[in-house]
Amino acid sequence: MDSTVTKRWLLARLYEPEQTIVDCRFTLGKPQEGKERYNKEHIPGAVYLDLELDLSAPVGGHGGRHPLPDTQVLASRLSKLGIGNDTRIVAYDDENGMNAARLWWLLRYLGHEQVYILEGGFSQWKEGKYPVTDHQPVRVPSSFVANVRPQMLAGVEEVREVSAKTVNNAGAETGSDVNVADAVPTLPVLIDSRAKDRYQGMNETLDKKAGHIPGALNYFWKNTQNADGSFKSADELAAHFAGLDKEAEIIVYCGSGVTACPNVLALEKAGYKNVRLYAGSWSDWISYEDNPVATGDE
Structure with a gap:
């Protein structure tokens, strides 16, 4: 299967229990904006992961502006969101896929293959009259075990x-x-x-x-x-x-x-x-x- 999915594909599987949708919207220089947009509206069932708080480690002397997060810290965060090793994940953003691709890469780095990016992001989903909501789902914690692939x-x-x-x-x-x-x-x-x-x-x-x-x-x-x-x-x-x-x-x-x-x-x-x-x-x-x-x- 390709690493991206279409809006129609996701709509047909929107409420499947083995799937978790992740909203990755984030604006550089405006770190609160992505979560605010998520709180206002998002794809039904979606949880939120923040580029700087969840998908990056704190900035240090080296490692760049967005250092890779600690793998165990990220695995724990995923577990709390109900994401396990068998969960299919669909990520989206509104930044041409760059933040969703960060999550896509990180999950594969942690040994998780079932991760996909929604083509077109949230704006196109909404413009296509697909469902949106402000309801934040209650997630049952799962267990995500990292199997790090350092060769990546x-x-x-x-x-x-x-x-x-x-x-x-x-x-x-x-x-x-x-x-x-x-x-x-x-x-x-x-x-x-x-x-x-x-x-x-x-x-x-x-x-x-x-x-x-x-x-x-x-x-x-x-x-x-x-x-x-x-x-x-x-x-x-x-x-x-x-x-x-x-x-x-x-x-x-x-x-x-x-x-x-x-x-x-x-x-x-x-x-x-x-x-x-x-x-x-x-x-x-x-x-x-x-x-x-x-x-x-x-």
Whole structure:
């Protein structure tokens, strides 16, 4: 089954007891807004998970702006919401899927495969005249046991090594969203998921340094989606990522590890099997003063 579901698919299964719907709406810079919107109206039966309080750990010296949450703390939170290891989870947001994709990635990192993202998010659900409510469900606690998959992560030390290898072995000029068929096939690939101007170091409003990790290619995460917020088809995504060797190791990052998650999903949908997340991403990278910074196009 695909990692996304349609509104019609969810409507047909809206009240199935083995399913939990999770509202992940969140607005950067306005941390209360997502929960307020949930309290006002949400998909019937949905519970709420906060990007910064539930799906991230407190910010420290390293780890980026949205460090990964402690796995046992998250497992306990899921258990209290009635989510167990056999629960099917459907996540949604109103931010083009970026927060829902964070939950999608985290759950798979915890060993849970039955997790999906609602295409189009809450606004399209409501605009389609599908049911909404302000009633908050009473949840019977369950037991979620984490089976962590560390192989899904790449740490800063490994990213340093991949960056250095990429720069040292660069034999062909590559750039943003271009065909990289001439790159060394076995060379690991770093993908920067941010908008082009941030990747180039031209417009940085969130982090203290501008630019990108040397050697990284720019594939803006929103380019994996259609105008209505749904993800492109597998064939369209394969064309989008054309030139990347499907056997190569791919490490994906963004500003803080959130918008990289839709790119991870898109790469997997396009048939890439060896995709990992640099969770701390750019905001973690620049927390180490000795890490090099590149600007412009690669």
